[in-house]
Amino acid sequence: MEFKVNSKDLEKLLTKIIPAVPTRTPMPILENFLFEIKDGLLTIYATDLEISLKSSLNIVSDENIKAVVPAKLIYDIVRSLTDTTILFSFNESGKLLLKTETGKYTLSYLPSEEYPDIPSFPGEGTKAADINEFSIKGSELRNAFDKTSFAMSKEEMRPAMMGTLFEFTDDGLRFVTTDGHRLANLLNKNIKTDFNEQYVVPERAITVLSKILDEKDVKVYLNKTHVSFILSDFELITRLIGQKYPDYNSVIPLENELELKIKTKDIHDAIKRMMLFSVSNTRKVKFSLSENTLEISAEDVDKGASGDEVLNCEFKGNDLEIGFNSAYVNDILNHLSGENEVIFKLHSATKAVIVIPVEQKENMELMMLLMPVRLNS
Amino acid sequence: MEFKVNSKDLEKLLTKIIPAVPTRTPMPILENFLFEIKDGLLTIYATDLEISLKSSLNIVSDENIKAVVPAKLIYDIVRSLTDTTILFSFNESGKLLLKTETGKYTLSYLPSEEYPDIPSFPGEGTKAADINEFSIKGSELRNAFDKTSFAMSKEEMRPAMMGTLFEFTDDGLRFVTTDGHRLANLLNKNIKTDFNEQYVVPERAITVLSKILDEKDVKVYLNKTHVSFILSDFELITRLIGQKYPDYNSVIPLENELELKIKTKDIHDAIKRMMLFSVSNTRKVKFSLSENTLEISAEDVDKGASGDEVLNCEFKGNDLEIGFNSAYVNDILNHLSGENEVIFKLHSATKAVIVIPVEQKENMELMMLLMPVRLNS
Numbered sequence: 001m002e003f004k005v006n007s008k009d010l011e012k013l014l015t016k017i018i019p020a021v022p023t024r025t026p027m028p029i030l031e032n033f034l035f036e037i038k039d040g041l042l043t044i045y046a047t048d049l050e051i052s053l054k055s056s057l058n059i060v061s062d063e064n065i066k067a068v069v070p071a072k073l074i075y076d077i078v079r080s081l082t083d084t085t086i087l088f089s090f091n092e093s094g095k096l097l098l099k100t101e102t103g104k105y106t107l108s109y110l111p112s113e114e115y116p117d118i119p120s121f122p123g124e125g126t127k128a129a130d131i132n133e134f135s136i137k138g139s140e141l142r143n144a145f146d147k148t149s150f151a152m153s154k155e156e157m158r159p160a161m162m163g164t165l166f167e168f169t170d171d172g173l174r175f176v177t178t179d180g181h182r183l184a185n186l187l188n189k190n191i192k193t194d195f196n197e198q199y200v201v202p203e204r205a206i207t208v209l210s211k212i213l214d215e216k217d218v219k220v221y222l223n224k225t226h227v228s229f230i231l232s233d234f235e236l237i238t239r240l241i242g243q244k245y246p247d248y249n250s251v252i253p254l255e256n257e258l259e260l261k262i263k264t265k266d267i268h269d270a271i272k273r274m275m276l277f278s279v280s281n282t283r284k285v286k287f288s289l290s291e292n293t294l295e296i297s298a299e300d301v302d303k304g305a306s307g308d309e310v311l312n313c314e315f316k317g318n319d320l321e322i323g324f325n326s327a328y329v330n331d332i333l334n335h336l337s338g339e340n341e342v343i344f345k346l347h348s349a350t351k352a353v354i355v356i357p358v359e360q361k362e363n364m365e366l367m368m369l370l371m372p373v374r375l376n377s
Numbered sequence: 378m379e380f381k382v383n384s385k386d387l388e389k390l391l392t393k394i395i396p397a398v399p400t401r402t403p404m405p406i407l408e409n410f411l412f413e414i415k416d417g418l419l420t421i422y423a424t425d426l427e428i429s430l431k432s433s434l435n436i437v438s439d440e441n442i443k444a445v446v447p448a449k450l451i452y453d454i455v456r457s458l459t460d461t462t463i464l465f466s467f468n469e470s471g472k473l474l475l476k477t478e479t480g481k482y483t484l485s486y487l488p489s490e491e492y493p494d495i496p497s498f499p500g501e502g503t504k505a506a507d508i509n510e511f512s513i514k515g516s517e518l519r520n521a522f523d524k525t526s527f528a529m530s531k532e533e534m535r536p537a538m539m540g541t542l543f544e545f546t547d548d549g550l551r552f553v554t555t556d557g558h559r560l561a562n563l564l565n566k567n568i569k570t571d572f573n574e575q576y577v578v579p580e581r582a583i584t585v586l587s588k589i590l591d592e593k594d595v596k597v598y599l600n601k602t603h604v605s606f607i608l609s610d611f612e613l614i615t616r617l618i619g620q621k622y623p624d625y626n627s628v629i630p631l632e633n634e635l636e637l638k639i640k641t642k643d644i645h646d647a648i649k650r651m652m653l654f655s656v657s658n659t660r661k662v663k664f665s666l667s668e669n670t671l672e673i674s675a676e677d678v679d680k681g682a683s684g685d686e687v688l689n690c691e692f693k694g695n696d697l698e699i700g701f702n703s704a705y706v707n708d709i710l711n712h713l714s715g716e717n718e719v720i721f722k723l724h725s726a727t728k729a730v731i732v733i734p735v736e737q738k739e740n741m742e743l744m745m746l747l748m749p750v751r752l753n754s
Binding site for chain 2: 013070073076077080082094095104105106107108224269270272273276277303304305306307308309310311373
C-alpha cells in the first residue's frame with residue numbers, strides 16, 4: 001500500500017497535531033499517530049484519551065489502510081527533510097518505508113486494532129437536540145485563553161478548577177479560571193446564544209488549542225460530556241470536566257469603593273524588582289497606599305535585603321496597607337501588559353482586590369481578582 | 378561611604394563579569410563580587426579560585442572602600458532598572474543601600490577580609506624574564522575557541538585534555554583540543570613569537586573569555602603557572618593546567634591517501650537525519666564509499682527503524698566501509714558549517730580520519746580528526 005505526499009505539507013500538519021501526543025504516558029501506544037487512508041484522504045489522529053486531535057490531507061492512493069506509526073520519529077524525519085516528495089509504503093510484515101530522492105527510512109508500524117478508542121463527538125446515543133453550538137473567531141478564542149488560562153488550578157483536589165469555565169449567559173460568553181488565590185474573568189459580548197449553560201474544558205485542551213488556533217472562525221459543538229472545536233483544518237475533541245464549577249460570583253466583591261489607577265508598566269517594573277526580595281514561601285509584597293502615592297516594599301529576611309519603591313498614581317481615600325503574593329501580582333500584570341493603565345479596586349486589607357484595564361476592548365469585559373495575604377507587622 | 382554610577386554603565390560591566398561567578402560552589406563567599414573603590418575608580422572582581430575576572434569604571438567618590446557584595450542580587454537589581462543614576466551607600470553596620478529616583482534597595486555586604494585571594498599575574502617571585510607575551514585580535518581568539526573548544530575532554534582522568542593547548546611554534550600559534558575520540562586543531566599563522574612553548578588553558582577560562590571577547594586586540598601574558606588576558610575593558614587571569622599535554626601529533630595520520638570531497642550542507646543534513654536512528658550507546662553511523670558516491674546508514678534495532686541516504690560526492694579509490702559516532706560527526710560538521718565544501722581524508726576502516734575545509738581562511742589552517750568506531754557486520 002503506497003501513497004505520495006509533499007514533505008512540507010505533511011510537516012505543517014504534523015507540527016499542529018504533535019502537541020496532542022502525550023510525552024509521558026503509562027500507555028506507550030498513545031505515543032503514536034493513527035494514520036487512516038481512505039478514498040484518497042489521509043487522516044491523522046492523536047489522542048491522550050482525554051483529548052483527540054485530527055486533520056486530513058488529500059493524497060493520491062488507490063488502497064485504504066489504517067496503521068499506528070511512531071509519532072515523534074515520523075515527525076522528526078519529516079521536518080528534517082527539505083521540500084521533497086515522500087513515498088510512503090506499508091508492507092505486509094509491519095514495516096513502513098519512507099522514500100525520498102536520496103534517502104530511505106524504515107519504521108515499524110502496528111495494526112490499528114491496537115490503538116485505543118478515540119474520544120468522539122457526538123458520542124453514541126446523543127440526540128441532536130442535546131447538542132449546542134456556536135461560532136467564534138479564532139483570534140477571539142485565542143485571546144480568551146491568553147488572558148485567562150494562567151489562573152487555572154494545578155491542584156487535583158478540585159478537578160473543576162483545573163479547567164476553564166465556558167459560561168453562556170444573556171450577556172455573552174464568559175471565560176472564567178481560578179485557583180482560589182486569583183481569578184481571571186473575560187466576558188465576550190459578541191457571542192450570543194439561545195442556551196444558558198456552563199461547560200468546563202480541561203487544561204490540556206486549552207493548551208493544545210492555543211498552539212493551533214489561527215485567525216479563522218472556529219465552530220464549537222457541545223453536549224453534556226464532550227466538546228468539539230472545528231478549526232479550518234483541524235478538529236479537537238475533548239471530554240468535559242464533569243464536576244460543577246464553583247460559584248465564583250460569590251467571591252467577587254461588589255463594594256470595593258477605593259480605586260488605585262496607575263500606569264501598567266510602572267507598577268509591573270516595580271513588582272518585578274520586588275520579586276528579587278520577596279523570596280520567602282509567601283512571596284509577600286506590601287502595598288502602602290496614600291493620596292496619589294503607592295509604596296511597594298518587600299523583604300528577604302534571610303539575606304538581610306529589602307526593596308522599597310514609591311510610585312505616582314491616582315488614589316483618593318484613607319491610607320491603606322495590603323499584602324499580596326508578588327508572583328500572583330506579576331502574573332496578572334503579565335496578562336495586562338498590553339494595557340496602558342490599570343485600576344486596582346480595593347476595600348480593606350483582607351478583602352479580594354479587583355484589577356481591570358482602564359480601557360476595555362470593544363465588546364470585551366476583562367476582570368482579574370486577587371486575594372490579599374496577611375501582613376503581620 | 379557613597380558613590381554614584383549610571384545603571385546602564387554598571388549593567389554592561391556586571392553582565393560581562395557575572396559569568397566568572399561560580400553558581401554551584403562549596404564556598405558561598407565566591408557567589409559575591411569584590412568591590413574596590415580607590416581614588417575615584419570602582420574595580421569589580423569575581424573569581425572561582427581558578428580564574429579571576431576584573432573590570433573598572435570611573436566614579437565620583439571621595440573615600441575608598443573594599444566590600445564583598447552578593448553578585449546575583451546586585452546584578453538582578455541593576456539590570457531590572459531603567460536608565461537612571463544609582464547612589465551606592467555603604468554604612469558601618471554592614472548594609473549597602475542602593476537609591477534611585479523612585480526606589481531604595483538594601484543589601485548586606487561583608488568585609489573584604491572574608492574574600493579569598495584572587496589569582497594574580499604575575500605571581501610573587503616571577504621574574505620579568507620568565508614572562509612571555511603576545512597580542513591577538515579578539516575576533517581571531519574567539520574564532521579559535523569557536524572552532525576548537527567543543528572537543529575538550531570532560532573526563533577528569535586526564536586533566537590536560539580538559540583544557541585548550543596553546544602551542545607556540547615557528548609556524549604560528551596552534552590551538553589544539555581533544556577528548557581522545559576527536560581532535561580539533563587550528564593554526565593561526567598571524568601570531569609569530571620568539572618563544573616556542575606549550576600552555577594548557579582550562580575550559581572555564583575559555584568559556585568565560587568566549588562570552589566577553591570583542592573585536593579589539595587582546596594582550597596576553599604567560600608564565601609557567603598563569604596566563605593573563607587583557608581585553609579593552611577586562612582582565613581575565615587563569616591558572617594553567619600543570620600537566621603536560623599529550624603528544625597529539627602521534628595520532629595524526631600522514632598516509633591518508635583517500636579523499637572524499639562533499640558539500641558540507643549535504644552531508645550535515647544527512648547526518649542529522651541519521652542521528653534519529655543511531656540512538657544506541659555507540660550512536661553508530663556507517664559510511665559506505667564507492668566511486669563518487671557516499672552512502673550513509675544507521676539502525677535503531679530496538680525500534681526496528683533504520684535510515685539510509687545516498688549522496689553525490691567526489692571520491693576515487695577502492696570501496697570502503699567505515700563507522701563513526703554520529704554525534705561526533707555532527708559536532709565536527711557544526712563547527713565547519715560556514716564552509717561550502719569539506720574533505721574527509723581516509724585510509725582504512727580502523728584509522729583516524731582527517732576532516733578539513735576545502736578553502737582555508739587566510740593564514741589559518743583548520744583540521745579536525747575523528748576516530749572511527751568498529752563496524753561488526
